[in-house]
Amino acid sequence: xxxxxxxxxxxxxxxxxxxxxxxxxxxxxxxxxxxxxxxxxxxxxxxxxxxxxxxxxxxxxxxxxxxxxxxxxxxxxxxxxxxxxxxxxxxxxxxxxxxxxxxxxxxxxxxxxxxxxxxxxxxxxxxxxxxxxxxxxxxxxxxxxxxxxxxxxxxxxxxxxxxxxxxxxxxxxxxxxxxxxxxxxxxxxxxxxxxxxxxxxxxxxxxxxxxxxxxxxxxxxxxxxxxxxxxxxxxxxxxxxxxxxxxxxxxxxxxxxxxxxxxxxxxxxxxxxxxxxxxxxxxxxxxxxxxxxxxxxxxxxxxxxxxxxxxxxxxxxxxxxxxxxxxxxxxxxxxxxxxxxxxxxxxxxxxxxxxxxxxxxxxxxxxxxxxxxxxxxxxxxxxxxxxxxxxxxx
Amino acid sequence: xxxxxxxxxxxxxxxxxxxxxxxxxxxxxxxxxxxxxxxxxxxxxxxxxxxxxxxxxxxxxxxxxxxxxxxxxxxxxxxxxxxxxxxxxxxxxxxxxxxxxxxxxxxxxxxxxxxxxxxxxxxxxxxxxxxxxxxxxxxxxxxxxxxxxxxxxxxxxxxxx
Numbered sequence: 001x002x003x004x005x006x007x008x009x010x011x012x013x014x015x016x017x018x019x020x021x022x023x024x025x026x027x028x029x030x031x032x033x034x035x036x037x038x039x040x041x042x043x044x045x046x047x048x049x050x051x052x053x054x055x056x057x058x059x060x061x062x063x064x065x066x067x068x069x070x071x072x073x074x075x076x077x078x079x080x081x082x083x084x085x086x087x088x089x090x091x092x093x094x095x096x097x098x099x100x101x102x103x104x105x106x107x108x109x110x111x112x113x114x115x116x117x118x119x120x121x122x123x124x125x126x127x128x129x130x131x132x133x134x135x136x137x138x139x140x141x142x143x144x145x146x147x148x149x150x151x152x153x154x155x156x157x158x159x160x161x162x163x164x165x166x167x168x169x170x171x172x173x174x175x176x177x178x179x180x181x182x183x184x185x186x187x188x189x190x191x192x193x194x195x196x197x198x199x200x201x202x203x204x205x206x207x208x209x210x211x212x213x214x215x216x217x218x219x220x221x222x223x224x225x226x227x228x229x230x231x232x233x234x235x236x237x238x239x240x241x242x243x244x245x246x247x248x249x250x251x252x253x254x255x256x257x258x259x260x261x262x263x264x265x266x267x268x269x270x271x272x273x274x275x276x277x278x279x280x281x282x283x284x285x286x287x288x289x290x291x292x293x294x295x296x297x298x299x300x301x302x303x304x305x306x307x308x309x310x311x312x313x314x315x316x317x318x319x320x321x322x323x324x325x326x327x328x329x330x331x332x333x334x335x336x337x338x339x340x341x342x343x344x345x346x347x348x349x350x351x352x353x354x355x356x357x358x359x360x361x362x363x364x365x366x367x368x369x370x371x372x373x374x375x376x377x378x379x380x381x382x383x384x385x386x387x388x389x390x391x392x393x394x
Numbered sequence: 395x396x397x398x399x400x401x402x403x404x405x406x407x408x409x410x411x412x413x414x415x416x417x418x419x420x421x422x423x424x425x426x427x428x429x430x431x432x433x434x435x436x437x438x439x440x441x442x443x444x445x446x447x448x449x450x451x452x453x454x455x456x457x458x459x460x461x462x463x464x465x466x467x468x469x470x471x472x473x474x475x476x477x478x479x480x481x482x483x484x485x486x487x488x489x490x491x492x493x494x495x496x497x498x499x500x501x502x503x504x505x506x507x508x509x510x511x512x513x514x515x516x517x518x519x520x521x522x523x524x525x526x527x528x529x530x531x532x533x534x535x536x537x538x539x540x541x542x543x544x545x546x547x548x549x550x551x552x553x554x555x
Contacts (some may be wrong), residue, residue, distance in 0.1 A: 308471060
């Protein structure tokens with residue numbers, strides 16, 4: 001099968017040629033250490049400053065509020081652990097949600113073992129955080145609210161503006177993991193009252209191994225990686241100049257194409273959702289029907305198991321992912337799907353398809369036909385389906 | 395070994411052996427048997443694997459036919475398929491010797507996280523044989539009551555949807 005349909009852009013994206021081109025000079029030509037005095041080193045500062053400015057502009061932030069990291073997980077770890085450390089005199093309570101990425105959830109568990117208390121907010125059936133529950137969870141010792149901008153599995157976009165407002169009304173810092181959202185949907189850190197924001201380059205056609213944490217001026221968190229004086233003494237380590245230059249380019253392209261891309265992807269997304277729900281029986285859409293990332297589709301096919309589905313799709317040249325236990329390396333299906341109230345066996349049959357700008361209607365039509373064929377075949381060999389049909393007397 | 399260009403060859407491309415992939419893509423003996431001599435369902439929808447095996451056993455205790463249905467991952471489908479192949483045409487005592495190890499070996503191995511699938515295949519055969527023994531009021535040497543028959547438990551969960 002020569003045709004490849006890549007529908008796993010929430011996992012990672014192709015580094016686009018423009019980005020690679022923007023990175024190349026900083027490997028063999030301008031390879032100097034940006035901390036050096038000589039001009040070769042200073043050549044490296046320029047792309048770094050430019051990238052910082054581009055990224056700050058996309059967020060409506062200031063350049064000196066962008067701190068480059070080695071990726072989204074580091075940014076999440078930094079935001080949570082350093083806030084906990086810096087504000088523990090004020091309190092030891094953190095509020096987050098049940099559907100966060102593991103970079104947040106496992107960091108929270110780490111902090112719990114060290115004397116912090118964490119409230120994990122429920123979400124509704126669409127994966128939206130319950131704001132009244134958030135209000136109720138706030139205590140005098142709450143120091144941080146961390147809610148993801150958009151969910152990586154089901155694509156639901158959270159009411160970030162409202163959460164920011166609630167946080168600031170109570171004088172609590174607000175962090176958002178925007179790894180899936182940055183470059184995909186408009187974000188304004190001021191309007192949304194975001195104090196810290198994590199992002200990762202490879203989710204928006206940038207390189208892997210680069211990310212940033214936006215830290216609002218005045219938020220007093222310290223360094224997480226100790227060493228040299230890079231990143232205004234807040235993140236040690238020789239700057240990843242090629243990565244930073246690539247990320248800057250990716251952010252620039254993402255911002256310039258965002259409006260058009262949202263329109264195109266939303267159309268394709270809704271087309272795919274409409275057809276699959278109509279043409280494949282016993283299927284549900286996971287996540288919010290409208291308040292979701294333009295490129296995200298997530299279905300559950302009843303009586304079908306996710307890993308089998310993925311292998312069969314792969315044979316048709318389609319790359320996708322699933323929240324099934326078999327793909328997570330544990331016996332439990334995705335915590336996100338369980339949090340929106342899916343029974344285990346329905347969660348095992350989930351399929352996530354995430355598009356990019358390159359995705360065409362032809363790709364989607366081909367994928368839908370493939371899904372229809374595979375789901376039918378898998379149901380014909382599913383004992384759950386057999387029982388269901390016998391029970392319903394069909 | 396990966397090729398010089400870093401592109402993995404066929405064997406590295408999938409997490410499963412060629413035999414597992416073959417039995418997954420072209421599973422043998424999928425289906426149901428009407429009025430089976432024995433049928434056994436094991437596994438748990440919660441964990442994501444359910445296997446059902448049907449046996450047709452003749453008067454001489456020979457397994458004439460064997461069919462399966464499986465809800466589960468690639469390894470679960472492949473082990474079910476292989477298990478049916480291994481017991482078909484065998485006597486009951488021979489079928490008792492089709493262990494998870496035998497199924498795994500016949501498939502040229504499974505990734506460590508998937509070994510439980512082969513256990514499920516062994517359990518499914520035993521559960522079907524147990525059903526046969528109960529129906530015919532006989533005792534099969536070495537056979538104990540199956541641990542996990544999910545048939546009752548799953549109904550409540552179905553309604554939840």
